[in-house]
Amino acid sequence: MSDLSSTPLAQGRAGTGSGSPVLEVKDLRTYLYTRWGVTKAVDGVSFHLDRGETLGIVGESGSGKSMLALSLVRLTPEPASRNEGGQVLLGGRDLLALSEKHMRAIRGKEISMILQDPQQSLNPVFSVGNQLREAIQVHDRSLSGEATRDRSLAALKSVRVPAPERRLRSFPHQLSGGMKQRIVGAMAMAYQPQVLIADEPTTALDVTIQAQYLRLLEDLQERTGVGIILITHDFGVIAESCDRVAVMYAGRIVEQGPVAAIFDNPRHPYTRALLESRPKAGSRKARLQSIEGQPPSLNDLSPGCRFAERCSYAMSRCEEEYPPTVVIDGPHGAACWRSEEAPWAIN
Amino acid sequence: MSLRNPPRPAGGLPGTETSDVDELGRHRRRNMLRWARRSNRPPWLSIFIVLFVLVLPALLANLITVHDPLRGVLGDRLTPPAWMEGGSTTYLLGTDKQGRDILTRIIFGARISLTVSTLTILIGAVVGSTLGLLAGYFGGWIDRLVSWMIDTFLSLPHVLLALVIVAAIGPSFVTIIAIIAVTIWASFARQVRGETLSVRETEYVARARVAGAPPWRILLRHVLPNIANTLIVLATLQVGVVILEESSLSFIGAGIPRPNPSWGVMVADGRDQILTSWWVSFFPGLAILLVVLSLNLLGDWLRDFLDPKMRQRG
Numbered sequence: 001m002s003d004l005s006s007t008p009l010a011q012g013r014a015g016t017g018s019g020s021p022v023l024e025v026k027d028l029r030t031y032l033y034t035r036w037g038v039t040k041a042v043d044g045v046s047f048h049l050d051r052g053e054t055l056g057i058v059g060e061s062g063s064g065k066s067m068l069a070l071s072l073v074r075l076t077p078e079p080a081s082r083n084e085g086g087q088v089l090l091g092g093r094d095l096l097a098l099s100e101k102h103m104r105a106i107r108g109k110e111i112s113m114i115l116q117d118p119q120q121s122l123n124p125v126f127s128v129g130n131q132l133r134e135a136i137q138v139h140d141r142s143l144s145g146e147a148t149r150d151r152s153l154a155a156l157k158s159v160r161v162p163a164p165e166r167r168l169r170s171f172p173h174q175l176s177g178g179m180k181q182r183i184v185g186a187m188a189m190a191y192q193p194q195v196l197i198a199d200e201p202t203t204a205l206d207v208t209i210q211a212q213y214l215r216l217l218e219d220l221q222e223r224t225g226v227g228i229i230l231i232t233h234d235f236g237v238i239a240e241s242c243d244r245v246a247v248m249y250a251g252r253i254v255e256q257g258p259v260a261a262i263f264d265n266p267r268h269p270y271t272r273a274l275l276e277s278r279p280k281a282g283s284r285k286a287r288l289q290s291i292e293g294q295p296p297s298l299n300d301l302s303p304g305c306r307f308a309e310r311c312s313y314a315m316s317r318c319e320e321e322y323p324p325t326v327v328i329d330g331p332h333g334a335a336c337w338r339s340e341e342a343p344w345a346i347n
Numbered sequence: 348m349s350l351r352n353p354p355r356p357a358g359g360l361p362g363t364e365t366s367d368v369d370e371l372g373r374h375r376r377r378n379m380l381r382w383a384r385r386s387n388r389p390p391w392l393s394i395f396i397v398l399f400v401l402v403l404p405a406l407l408a409n410l411i412t413v414h415d416p417l418r419g420v421l422g423d424r425l426t427p428p429a430w431m432e433g434g435s436t437t438y439l440l441g442t443d444k445q446g447r448d449i450l451t452r453i454i455f456g457a458r459i460s461l462t463v464s465t466l467t468i469l470i471g472a473v474v475g476s477t478l479g480l481l482a483g484y485f486g487g488w489i490d491r492l493v494s495w496m497i498d499t500f501l502s503l504p505h506v507l508l509a510l511v512i513v514a515a516i517g518p519s520f521v522t523i524i525a526i527i528a529v530t531i532w533a534s535f536a537r538q539v540r541g542e543t544l545s546v547r548e549t550e551y552v553a554r555a556r557v558a559g560a561p562p563w564r565i566l567l568r569h570v571l572p573n574i575a576n577t578l579i580v581l582a583t584l585q586v587g588v589v590i591l592e593e594s595s596l597s598f599i600g601a602g603i604p605r606p607n608p609s610w611g612v613m614v615a616d617g618r619d620q621i622l623t624s625w626w627v628s629f630f631p632g633l634a635i636l637l638v639v640l641s642l643n644l645l646g647d648w649l650r651d652f653l654d655p656k657m658r659q660r661g
Contacts, residue, residue: 075556079487108558115557120550125572134568138560187558 021048022194022227023072023111028086030071037299041067041081043251049195049227054217056238056259057231058274059248062295065231066116068248069199072229073107074100090195109139112188113197119205121184122172128183129168132156135187155186158223159216178209182216189220196220197229202237214241235278239263244331247271250296250306255339257332265342267326267334270307272344305336313343390648393641401638404454405461412448414438416455416608419446425624441626443616449630452608456631459609460638463524464589468582470528475535476578480566482536483543493536500533505592506599513601523602527592531585538581542574576653580646587642594635610635 030042041064049055059065070076072088074095088095090111095103107113115121123131132152137143143151149168156164159182172180181201188196198217202210218241221228230242238245238259246256247270255268266272276289293310296302305311308318315337323337404411424446427434434441440449482493509526516522546552547570555565590610596602597611605612610631617628 073557104559104561106559107556108560113557115550115553117550121554123551123555123569123573125575134555134560135558138558138564184554187554 020050022051022091023049023229024087024089025072026087026089028068028071028088029084030067030076030081031084032067032077032081034080039298040251040301041298042071043298043301044086045248045251045253046086047246047253047256049229051194051227052221052225053244054221054228054230054242056242056245057229057248058233058235058238058245060233060274060295062298063248064251064298065233065248066199069113069197069229069231072195072197073111073113074103075107105139108135108188108193109191110193111195111197112191112193113199114184114188114201116200116203119177119180122180124172126171127168128170128172128175132168132183132187132190135190139191151190155190156183158189158220159183159186160219161186177205178212181205181209181213185216185220189224189226192224193226195229196226197231199231200233201230202232202234210237211240217241235263235275247274250301251298252306252335254307254336255334257328257334261329261332265328265332266344267328267332267339267342268307268336269311269313269338269344271334273310313338389652390641390644393644393648396637396641397645400634400641401457401461404457408454408458412451412454414448414451416447416452417606419443419448421446425620425627427624428626440630441624443613443627444620444624447608449613449626452613453610453631453634456608456610456613456634459603459607460590460593463520463527463593463603464586466524467527467531467589468585470524471531471585472535472578472582474528475532475537476539476571478532479536479539479541480543480570483540484547484562484566484570490540493540497533497537497540500530501537503530505530506595506601509596509601510599513596518601518604520603523593523596526596527589530592531589534585535578535581538577539574542577543570546570546573580650580653583642583649584646587639587646590635590642591639 025048026046028042028045029040032039032041043064045064045068047055057065057068067076067081071083072095074083076083083096086096090106095106095111098106122128126134129149129152132155133148136148136151136155152168153164156167161167161179161182167175167179167183175183196217201217202213205213214237217228217230220226230237232238242259244257245259245262246253247262247268248254249270255262255266255271262271263275266275270291273289273291277291279288291310296306296309302308302319304317304319304321305314305323308314311318317337323335323339325333325335326339327333328339408416419442423435423438423442424444426438426442426446428441429436429439431441438448438450440453442448443452478493478496482490505526508530509523512526513522552565552569555569560568593602593609594611594614597609598615600615602611603609613631614628614635617624617626617631620627
């Protein structure tokens with residue numbers, strides 16, 4: 001697979017952020033070693049994230065999205081997983097080369113993460129104030145009680161929690177779902193990190209709260225300039241809140257580019273198929289379009305394109321050789337032998 | 348049954364009319380509700396017994412007794428309890444064959460039971476919880492080692508082990524505490540390990556990890572407080588187990604050395620006179636029974652009370 005960072009694709013969108021990326025991932029590989037063999041969960045992924053930008057990472061279950069997110073903060077399940085190369089550059093430092101202790105000082109401070117179910121992310125036995133205090137003191141033990149309290153209040157205000165003084169004394173079970181999310185957001189943003197990874201933060205929520213939550217993230221981004229990596233399988237969420245999107249399939253990024261370009265002009269048949277399988281308002285079809293077959297087992301991959309088996313446009317070459325990433329137009333690129341002709345074009 | 352539920356008139360099978368069926372259903376539901384509420388009410392009798400047979404006597408033994416627990420009045424040997432013929436109000440529960448007051452010895456025995464159970468449970472809980480937390484959280488070889496140790500210790504025959512150790516180094520207060528602590532740490536370790544395994548997978552632990560918290564902090568701040576309920580319940584239930592074990596060991600002579608008034612020793616001492624002077628064995632035995640039973644009931648109630656799911660309903 002070609003190194004995306006050397007293509008114009010990785011140079012960032014003109015006009016977005018400061019131009020120099022806050023996070024740069026180069027050829028990242030995370031393999032899982034299990035009794036059943038080696039699973040290449042993340043297999044040569046490269047992308048970058050600019051300041052103030054939201055990058056969506058989309059793919060179906062088992063495509064390696066979550067493993068990618070965990071790899072970035074080095075919290076993949078031990079001892080099964082191992083990093084097998086690549087770099088994660090945050091402000092010039094390679095996170096993969098740091099000691100665990102050093103990495104701990106970065107987690108939650110420079111690179112934060114919101115987990116799949118923010119509702120469950122609060123410890124039921126402690127008050128909100130107690131947990132916020134902990135999130136703050138983990139990185140600054142010398143902070144006085146007064147200063148910690150001020151910071152806690154500021155963090156709650158930053159996510160627009162009404163009556164923050166009272167909330168500090170509340171326990172998680174006394175709060176609504178939306179409130180809990182805001183508080184989890186406040187904890188993640190307490191140190192104004194440069195990068196925020198949100199791993200399916202909206203999957204467990206109903207649609208109205210989803211929208212609220214995405215707006216909250218946008219709001220935080222506008223004020224702090226945090227770069228957000230939004231992991232999801234929902235193109236609706238991508239369309240609503242991302243600047244760029246990377247489509248993952250079987251451990252690799254098969255296409256990435258600005259949201260509009262991906263939606264209007266998908267250059268990888270998998271992206272196209274994903275877009276097709278969305279439910280559409282106004283559509284009268286009783287059944288949703290689905291992609292035939294199963295994603296390949298990540299234990300035993302062919303040298304060719306991993307989507308070839310399920311692809312209705314596959315040629316013989318697709319099964320033999322993995323396609324290089326072709327630059328379509330500036331930051332838009334796709335890894336498909338036929339991305340230039342794109343016989344699946346949307347009319 | 349309250350007065351608002353007048354007894355069903357005699358004659359005629361219940362449920363022959365629809366209104367009767369309704370009435371019966373409502374009645375049954377109300378009874379069930381009352382049951383549910385009752386099971387949630389603190390077991391006052393158990394608390395009372397634990398307090399007045401175990402805790403207060405142990406703490407105030409010197410203040411509330413007039414006799415010497417170790418030296419008796421030989422002339423008053425085997426005096427029956429006060430309410431029996433030949434009994435005397437000086438010795439409320441009678442005396443043993445050395446003329447020592449049974450009540451006094453039971454009161455001082457409570458002190459031994461409480462000390463032994465507190466110390467062994469403290470040691471067992473600290474050692475067991477630490478190993479359980481480490482095993483459950485880190486897994487891998489630590490888990491394998493600790494689990495192997497738990498299985499081994501739980502399968503050791505305690506009494507035999509105690510006899511061997513006592514035979515080798517002689518009975519003493521320290522020996523019995525060591526023996527019991529060795530036998531109970533494993534139940535704490537097993538319970539804590541299991542709970543840690545489940546708490547470890549929760550989102551809030553994952554969140555703490557993502558926020559950069561080191562493992563010891565996660566264990567102390569997130570895992571331990573969430574399993575504290577279980578620990579409290581287990582510790583309460585174990586008090587009964589320890590008292591029983593100490594009494595058993597003392598009974599066979601492998602426990603608290605004579606002439607200390609352990610309840611188990613007292614029961615053993617009365618064996619020879621069980622047919623003529625039953626009170627020598629009976630009252631310490633009754634103390635063991637009441638205290639252990641009450642502690643178990645208390646532990647059961649505590650388990651329900653501390654369960655957040657049960658509390659929300661109440």
